[in-house]
Every structure is written in C-alpha cells, then in structure tokens.
Amino acid sequence: MSQPRLGLWATEEIDEEIQDVDVNLAINYAQSGLYDDAQSRINEAAIIAVQQQMAQQAAFAQIPDVVKRFIVHFHQAVLENNLSEITAAYESGWNRLTEKYYAKTEWPEAEVIAPLVNDDQLFLILYRELYYRHVYSRLQPDIDDRFHSYENSCELFNYLLNSDGPVPLELPEQWLWDIVDEFIYQFQSFCVWRSKVKTKTDEEILMLSDGAQVWSAYSVLNVLYSLIQKSKIGEYLPAHQQGKSEAELAELVGEYGARPLYRMLGYFSLIGLLRVHVLLGDFTLGLKVIESVELNQKTPFTRVTACHVATYYYVGFCYIMLRRYPDAIRSFVTVLNFILRMRQYHTRSYQYDQINKQADRMYALFAVCNALSPSRLDDNIANIVKDRYGDQFAKMSRGEEGLPAFEELFLYACPKFITANPPPYDDAEQLAVFAEEVPSEPAQRHLALFLSDVRAQAAVPTLRSFLKLYTSLDATKLAGFLDADEEEMVQQMMAVKAASRSVGRVGSEKSLLDGQMIATSDMDFVINENMVHIAESTVGRRFAGWFIRNTEHAQRVLDGLKNNPLPSVPHAVAAPAPEADGKPAHPPQKKVAWGAK
Amino acid sequence: MASATSDWVTPPKRPELIENLVSGVDRYNPSNVGILEDYLYHQIRSQEYDCLANLAILKLYQFNQDLYNPDVIVNILVKALTSVPFPDFNLSIALLDERLPSANPDEPDPLPTLLPHLTSLHSLLQQCRFPAFWALYRSDELESLRDNYTVEVVGFEDSIRDVAVRAVKAAFQRIGSKRLSSYLDLEGADLEEYVTRIGWRLDSSTGVVELPPNPDNQISSTVVQEDIKLPQLSKVISHAISAA
Incomplete structure (x- = not known):
C-alpha cells in the first residue's frame, strides 16, 4: 500500500510546467465557433448550437483554474501511461478536488472540458466514468444519468474489446477494479430504481419501455464474459497455479491476456460475475464461475483490497444459502482477520469506509452462522462479534424465538438482491396491474428461504441443551421433560442430527462447490430403539494461537528496540555516572552489533 | 474421505452435451432450453437427477420470461424434494x-x-416429520399434484423414502418397526422387503430393525487436542534463525 501522494494541484504551490498550459486557448476556440454561427443563416439548429456553446462556455468559465490544471495534468498522465501519476490523480487529486469544489454538485460535463484535452475521446470516456461514479455516490442520478452512464460503460468496454488488437492503455489496478465494481453497482442500482413503478413520470415510463436493453442482465453478463474470454483468465489462473513459466503463460493467454490491463480486468470480471449471480439469487453458479480462483492471500490479485474483501463476502454468502455454515464461517474469518491486519494501512484510504461497512456486515453474518452451527474457529473474531451483535446472538441461539434477530441481521447484511426483469413498462394495462400489487422485494424472497432453513433447525438449541446433561436417556422421559409428544420429539431428534452434519471443504478440494460430509457439533448422540446415547467431544484449551501471537509481538518489539538509535545522552553527564556507581559500562562489542543490524 | 458433492456437481450419467451447457456460456442461449427440458424429462423417466442442469433451465426462465413453463418448474421442484437434506x-x-x-x-x-x-x-422433509409428509402428500388437497406430476416421476415415493432412510441411518442404531413404518409409509411385507433390500435386519420376534454401523450412528466421546501446524510457527522460527 503506497502512501497517498499529494497531488500537485492539491498543493497551492505553483508549478511552472502546469502554469504554462494556456487554459484560455479553449475559450478562444469556442468563441471563434460562436462568431461563425452568428454569421450564418439563423435557423433553429444554429440557435440551439449557439445556446449550447454559450452554456458550455459559461460552464467552462466557471471551472476553477486548479481543476483545469488537474484535468490537463491527468490527461497527460494517461497519454503517457504514467501509472504513478495516474494513481496520484485518481486516488488523491480527484477526491481532494471533489471535496473542495464538487461535494454537492456534478463535476463539469465531459463536453465542457473536452477542449482541455484536445477532444481525446478515450480520456473523455474515462472522465465520464469518474463523472458518473461521482453522481451515483454523492448525488441523485436521474434517468438521463443512468442511461448515459450505461452508454459510457458500453463505449469503454467496446473500446477495450473491439479495437484492432489490445489497446495500449494502462490504468492502476485499483481503478480497473473500480470500473468493474461500479459497472455492477450501477446495474444493481438501476434494477432497484426500475422496480419502483409508482414514482415514475410518463416520460420516464416511455424511456424505460423504449430502452429495455439498457442495463439488461444479458448485456451486463455479456460484458463480464467478454472480458473473461478475451483475457483468457480462466486458462491463466490454473496454469499459474501449476507454476508454468512466464513464457509458457504468455503463449497460453495470447496478446490480450499478456497485458496487465486485460489480465486484471479478466480477473475482476470473474469476481464481478460471482457478485451478479449472487444478486440474481444463483448461488451455485456464483461459486462455479470462480472455480479457477484460488482463495488464498498469496496471489497478486489480493493487492486490490476491495476486490479481496468482496470475493470472500460473496463466497461466504453463497455458502450460507447452500447451508454450508462452516464454510461460510471460514470465509468470513479469513477475510476479517485480513482486514484487521490491514487496518493500519487503510485508515487513510478513501475506501476505508466501504471496507469497514462490508466487514461489519460480515461480522453480522458470522454471528448468524455461528448461531446455526456453533464453532470455535477464531476467538478473536468471535469476541468482536460478541461486542457488536451480542444481543442478537443470544436471541438467535434460542431457536424459534430468535427468528426476528435472524431476520434483522440477514436483511442488514445480505447483498442488495435484484430481479432480472423490468416491470412491464411497455404495456400500460399490465403496468397498472403491477402497480396495484407490487411483488415482494427480492430480498424478502431470499429472506423467506433463509428463514425456512432456520426454522427447520428451530428445535435444535433446546434439545441440545437437554441432551448435554445426560450420557443416556430414555426418549419417553425426554419427551416428558419437554412436554412434547414422544414421536414428534424423536423426529426432531433426527433434525438435530441433520443439523450437526454439513458439507464442508476440508482443505484438499479443488472447486468451491466440492466438499465432504463433516460433523459440526461437539455434542453427538444416537438412538438405540428408544434409548438416546449421548457423547460429547471436548476441545482442550487452545494456547498455541495466543503464544504464537505474543511471541511474534515480542519479537517485533525487540526488533524495534534494536533498530532504534541509542538515546543520545550528553556524554559529559552520562558517562561518569555508571562509573561513579561502580557499574561497568556497556560492553563495546554489543554496541557494534546493534549498529551492524 | 469421499467427496459428498461430486455426484451433485457432475452426475456420472450427465451427457457431454449437457455438461457443455452447464459449464459454458451456451447456458444463456434461450434456444438451448429445449435440450435441457428434454433432459429433465429424461431424468424423470429414468430415476436420474441433475440439479445443476435443472437450475440452468430456471436461469433461462429468469432471463427470458416468454420461455416460462410452469409444468417444467413443478417437475424440477418435485425432483428437488428428493434431495433433502441438500438445499436444492x-x-x-x-x-x-x-x-x-x-x-x-x-x-x-x-x-x-x-x-x-x-x-x-x-x-416437513427438512424437519424430518415424515409421517406428516405422507399424510399431506396423500391428502385430497394434493390430488392434482399426484395425478398430474408425481405419478409421472418414476420412483418418486421411493426417492422420498431414501430421504427418510438417510435421516434414520444417521440417528438410529436400532429402530422399532412401527416407527419406521410411519416414516416410510410402508407396512407388513412391503416394509420387510424394503428393509431387507437396503441391508437392514428386521427381527420379527421383537419387531425391531437393526441398522448396520455407519460413521454417523457410531458415537464416542473424545477430547480434541490442539494441533499446531508448522506454517503457524514459520515466523517465529525464521526470526529465531535470522537473529542467531
């Protein structure tokens, strides 16, 4: 993680080179156009053109000089494929200027700044990408913004995928991830907005019925699959895992896949695809598409933290819906520990908030999974969960009466589900029917399914708490304690048994869907005709983690001390003192050893 | 240990054509829906089951509302019932x-x-309430489900019995035949024959069925000791070496 660099434009100091850029040139250019138009025969088109130009000119005049310089500089960096300059402009310059000038309004439109960048179409597409992202995150996008951001994304992907051969563009990895991430976010946002029929104006309804292809699920999938195929990331990843040489890899992935831009976009599209499938409720396909992704922290793809975190969140969520709670827990624990370790580097990143929010959702999901399938995987994470979701966890651990707590946490922490299809905007009659009985939101449907899984386990906590008290017990007697019908109770026992088994990845599985049947509870029982026999596995106290952590910590402290310069005590005062006390001075060779390190 | 999901991810009898559809981009092509639907009806006739292929049909329906065919959906759901406790x-x-x-x-x-x-x-199946399942399944209310759908699914009732058998097998060492009979919805000679077929032993004098041991119906108390793997110590060791 690099330190955020201070952008030139953010400092108020004047840089000569940038000052040289003549920002007035653009205005002259615009004015000369105006003059020509006035001379020609005045027709409506011309008037509109004049008005537009005047508006643009006025808008241009409004742009603060520091922003103009920033755009020129940014453009230059992109032209030169200067990754460090692009990163600086992208990660700090843009955000600083946003805070300063555009916290509540749009950035200048691409057409307005076009003269600053010589009408460079590629840069204008990239600029619009940032422009719309800003609109979505800070302002309320209207229907035009939504349609135009879609068109702009299409132009960008079209440029990347359908030029003659791979394009020579280079962008920072973080930006590439953000492009894919934002594309899916805008798709999801559009679907949610589209499903709210009642608030649409007639004009919007007309546009929605004409533009059914805009943000369609097929078009989004098409982009992601195209990027995956073009980059051959599906071939690259397994070959890379097998340790093929760079030359072999280059030959395998071809001219596109060999370029970092395409390789990263391909990888991010895999994760994007996982996300889209989850949003649409397809949890098996979600896991299947990232079959070739190796979930560990050693791949270069973990450099983009947001991507890494998103991957584990969606994988974990899929496992919840597949009722594989131990796998879900493992996924959350892995990435939550990662986030804890990374925290020190991230407090200054502009994504810190977002990652923190996603982490908090995962703590909630961890609580949910742990209530359904108690585990002692990680005390550290479990303690944080106890802090944040202790109340809900206690309720969830009590079976049926905990359902509201399950509901609360699920709705808080689940992905923003969408429906694949629009309401019938092209059919006024059907649309009226639709508006009358708006179907339940997709999140509610998935919640209902999840709660049905929870309900099937509702009897588990009570029965377990009774069984724990015995080593063997007659079923009739147990039914008596519970004040339940014996046959019903025996059937519940089978459900308890089922709840203590789960499919789980034990470690050697290749694919994320693969797994073995594992026992998930430390309490086990078996029924012999009518006698219940109970056996409990106890876990010896775990010391290793604590000792390892603290040994490592002690080593770090020791290293830190060793590397510190000795306190510089004035010689005249310090030197005689030990002698006066009769203590020997530090052996000189030791000082040498410290200095050598 | 054997994988619990490999047959589910890739059923051994899945034809190559279907495999290509399930694993490739062609799964999104609406014109392939017929192939997948035919495959579903093949599963129904020949007691096979392929969850992922059936999910691919539903995916196509999700994206192409004009393909919607409720009969197919009901059949997919009926087949999915037989795979409990899996989440199909x-x-x-x-x-x-x-x-x-x-x-x-x-x-x-x-x-x-x-x-x-x-x-x-x-x-009901998920909660292992098998007697209630059979009562509901045989009720008048569900006549249309039986007459129009499950009757076509070859071996449907036996597949449900398999669900019950899986649950019983995990929880019981011995089970009274009356109880078992209510779970399997089988009586007398039918029950005897079924029990023998799956390798369980019915003691006719006591009326108790004995189940062969399996990993789930053998229990033992254990103390799990902490396991420390070498990589956990790698930092400590490497530091010790570099410090020496």
Whole structure:
C-alpha cells in the first residue's frame, strides 16, 4: 500500500510546467465557433448550437483554474501511461478536488472540458466514468444519468474489446477494479430504481419501455464474459497455479491476456460475475464461475483490497444459502482477520469506509452462522462479534424465538438482491396491474428461504441443551421433560442430527462447490430403539494461537528496540555516572552489533 | 474421505452435451432450453437427477420470461424434494422471480396453487416429520399434484423414502418397526422387503430393525487436542534463525 501522494494541484504551490498550459486557448476556440454561427443563416439548429456553446462556455468559465490544471495534468498522465501519476490523480487529486469544489454538485460535463484535452475521446470516456461514479455516490442520478452512464460503460468496454488488437492503455489496478465494481453497482442500482413503478413520470415510463436493453442482465453478463474470454483468465489462473513459466503463460493467454490491463480486468470480471449471480439469487453458479480462483492471500490479485474483501463476502454468502455454515464461517474469518491486519494501512484510504461497512456486515453474518452451527474457529473474531451483535446472538441461539434477530441481521447484511426483469413498462394495462400489487422485494424472497432453513433447525438449541446433561436417556422421559409428544420429539431428534452434519471443504478440494460430509457439533448422540446415547467431544484449551501471537509481538518489539538509535545522552553527564556507581559500562562489542543490524 | 458433492456437481450419467451447457456460456442461449427440458424429462423417466442442469433451465426462465413453463418448474421442484437434506429445493425457488398472474384465463397457471403445497412438503422433509409428509402428500388437497406430476416421476415415493432412510441411518442404531413404518409409509411385507433390500435386519420376534454401523450412528466421546501446524510457527522460527 503506497502512501497517498499529494497531488500537485492539491498543493497551492505553483508549478511552472502546469502554469504554462494556456487554459484560455479553449475559450478562444469556442468563441471563434460562436462568431461563425452568428454569421450564418439563423435557423433553429444554429440557435440551439449557439445556446449550447454559450452554456458550455459559461460552464467552462466557471471551472476553477486548479481543476483545469488537474484535468490537463491527468490527461497527460494517461497519454503517457504514467501509472504513478495516474494513481496520484485518481486516488488523491480527484477526491481532494471533489471535496473542495464538487461535494454537492456534478463535476463539469465531459463536453465542457473536452477542449482541455484536445477532444481525446478515450480520456473523455474515462472522465465520464469518474463523472458518473461521482453522481451515483454523492448525488441523485436521474434517468438521463443512468442511461448515459450505461452508454459510457458500453463505449469503454467496446473500446477495450473491439479495437484492432489490445489497446495500449494502462490504468492502476485499483481503478480497473473500480470500473468493474461500479459497472455492477450501477446495474444493481438501476434494477432497484426500475422496480419502483409508482414514482415514475410518463416520460420516464416511455424511456424505460423504449430502452429495455439498457442495463439488461444479458448485456451486463455479456460484458463480464467478454472480458473473461478475451483475457483468457480462466486458462491463466490454473496454469499459474501449476507454476508454468512466464513464457509458457504468455503463449497460453495470447496478446490480450499478456497485458496487465486485460489480465486484471479478466480477473475482476470473474469476481464481478460471482457478485451478479449472487444478486440474481444463483448461488451455485456464483461459486462455479470462480472455480479457477484460488482463495488464498498469496496471489497478486489480493493487492486490490476491495476486490479481496468482496470475493470472500460473496463466497461466504453463497455458502450460507447452500447451508454450508462452516464454510461460510471460514470465509468470513479469513477475510476479517485480513482486514484487521490491514487496518493500519487503510485508515487513510478513501475506501476505508466501504471496507469497514462490508466487514461489519460480515461480522453480522458470522454471528448468524455461528448461531446455526456453533464453532470455535477464531476467538478473536468471535469476541468482536460478541461486542457488536451480542444481543442478537443470544436471541438467535434460542431457536424459534430468535427468528426476528435472524431476520434483522440477514436483511442488514445480505447483498442488495435484484430481479432480472423490468416491470412491464411497455404495456400500460399490465403496468397498472403491477402497480396495484407490487411483488415482494427480492430480498424478502431470499429472506423467506433463509428463514425456512432456520426454522427447520428451530428445535435444535433446546434439545441440545437437554441432551448435554445426560450420557443416556430414555426418549419417553425426554419427551416428558419437554412436554412434547414422544414421536414428534424423536423426529426432531433426527433434525438435530441433520443439523450437526454439513458439507464442508476440508482443505484438499479443488472447486468451491466440492466438499465432504463433516460433523459440526461437539455434542453427538444416537438412538438405540428408544434409548438416546449421548457423547460429547471436548476441545482442550487452545494456547498455541495466543503464544504464537505474543511471541511474534515480542519479537517485533525487540526488533524495534534494536533498530532504534541509542538515546543520545550528553556524554559529559552520562558517562561518569555508571562509573561513579561502580557499574561497568556497556560492553563495546554489543554496541557494534546493534549498529551492524 | 469421499467427496459428498461430486455426484451433485457432475452426475456420472450427465451427457457431454449437457455438461457443455452447464459449464459454458451456451447456458444463456434461450434456444438451448429445449435440450435441457428434454433432459429433465429424461431424468424423470429414468430415476436420474441433475440439479445443476435443472437450475440452468430456471436461469433461462429468469432471463427470458416468454420461455416460462410452469409444468417444467413443478417437475424440477418435485425432483428437488428428493434431495433433502441438500438445499436444492430452496436453490431452485431462489431463481423464481415474481411474475404477474397469467393473462390468459384459458390456460390457468398451476404454479401459484402448487407452490405453497410443495413448500410445505419440503419443510416437513427438512424437519424430518415424515409421517406428516405422507399424510399431506396423500391428502385430497394434493390430488392434482399426484395425478398430474408425481405419478409421472418414476420412483418418486421411493426417492422420498431414501430421504427418510438417510435421516434414520444417521440417528438410529436400532429402530422399532412401527416407527419406521410411519416414516416410510410402508407396512407388513412391503416394509420387510424394503428393509431387507437396503441391508437392514428386521427381527420379527421383537419387531425391531437393526441398522448396520455407519460413521454417523457410531458415537464416542473424545477430547480434541490442539494441533499446531508448522506454517503457524514459520515466523517465529525464521526470526529465531535470522537473529542467531
């Protein structure tokens, strides 16, 4: 993680080179156009053109000089494929200027700044990408913004995928991830907005019925699959895992896949695809598409933290819906520990908030999974969960009466589900029917399914708490304690048994869907005709983690001390003192050893 | 240990054509829906089951509302019932987006009436309430489900019995034949024959069925000791070496 660099434009100091850029040139250019138009025969088109130009000119005049310089500089960096300059402009310059000038309004439109960048179409597409992202995150996008951001994304992907051969563009990895991430976010946002029929104006309804292809699920999938195929990331990843040489890899992935831009976009599209499938409720396909992704922290793809975190969140969520709670827990624990370790580097990143929010959702999901399938995987994470979701966890651990707590946490922490299809905007009659009985939101449907899984386990906590008290017990007697019908109770026992088994990845599985049947509870029982026999596995106290952590910590402290310069005590005062006390001075060779390190 | 999911991810009898559809981009091509639907009916006739292929049909329906065929959906859900305790049923439902009631009164959509019944059946199976399952399944209310759908699914009732057998096998060492009979909805000679076929032993004098041991019905108390793997210590060791 690099330190955020201070952008030139953010400092108020004047840089000569940038000052040289003549920002007035653009205005002259615009004015000369105006003059020509006035001379020609005045027709409506011309008037509109004049008005537009005047508006643009006025808008241009409004742009603060520091922003103009920033755009020129940014453009230059992109032209030169200067990754460090692009990163600086992208990660700090843009955000600083946003805070300063555009916290509540749009950035200048691409057409307005076009003269600053010589009408460079590629840069204008990239600029619009940032422009719309800003609109979505800070302002309320209207229907035009939504349609135009879609068109702009299409132009960008079209440029990347359908030029003659791979394009020579280079962008920072973080930006590439953000492009894919934002594309899916805008798709999801559009679907949610589209499903709210009642608030649409007639004009919007007309546009929605004409533009059914805009943000369609097929078009989004098409982009992601195209990027995956073009980059051959599906071939690259397994070959890379097998340790093929760079030359072999280059030959395998071809001219596109060999370029970092395409390789990263391909990888991010895999994760994007996982996300889209989850949003649409397809949890098996979600896991299947990232079959070739190796979930560990050693791949270069973990450099983009947001991507890494998103991957584990969606994988974990899929496992919840597949009722594989131990796998879900493992996924959350892995990435939550990662986030804890990374925290020190991230407090200054502009994504810190977002990652923190996603982490908090995962703590909630961890609580949910742990209530359904108690585990002692990680005390550290479990303690944080106890802090944040202790109340809900206690309720969830009590079976049926905990359902509201399950509901609360699920709705808080689940992905923003969408429906694949629009309401019938092209059919006024059907649309009226639709508006009358708006179907339940997709999140509610998935919640209902999840709660049905929870309900099937509702009897588990009570029965377990009774069984724990015995080593063997007659079923009739147990039914008596519970004040339940014996046959019903025996059937519940089978459900308890089922709840203590789960499919789980034990470690050697290749694919994320693969797994073995594992026992998930430390309490086990078996029924012999009518006698219940109970056996409990106890876990010896775990010391290793604590000792390892603290040994490592002690080593770090020791290293830190060793590397510190000795306190510089004035010689005249310090030197005689030990002698006066009769203590020997530090052996000189030791000082040498410290200095050598 | 054997994988619990490999047959589910890739059933051994899945034809190559279907494998290509399930694993490739062609799964999104609406013109392939017929192939997948034919495969579903093949599963129904020959007691096979391929969850992922059936989910691919539902995916195509999700994206192409004009392909919607409620009979196919009911059949997929009926097949998914037989895979409890695996989550296939809910995974299938998750792909059914809400849709408008059928505009055509001549062709009533059977799904809205059948879906609640199927869901009830599923939750009874999930909760191992097998006697209640059979009672509901044989009730008058579900006549149309039986007559129009499950009757076509070869071996449907036996597949449900398999669900019960899986649950019993995990929880019991011995089970009274009366109890077992209520779970399997079989009596007398039928029950005896069924029990023998799956390798369990019925003691006719006591009326108790003995189950062969399996990993789930053998229990023992253990103390799990902490396991420290070498990589956990790698930092400590490497530091010690570099410091030496």
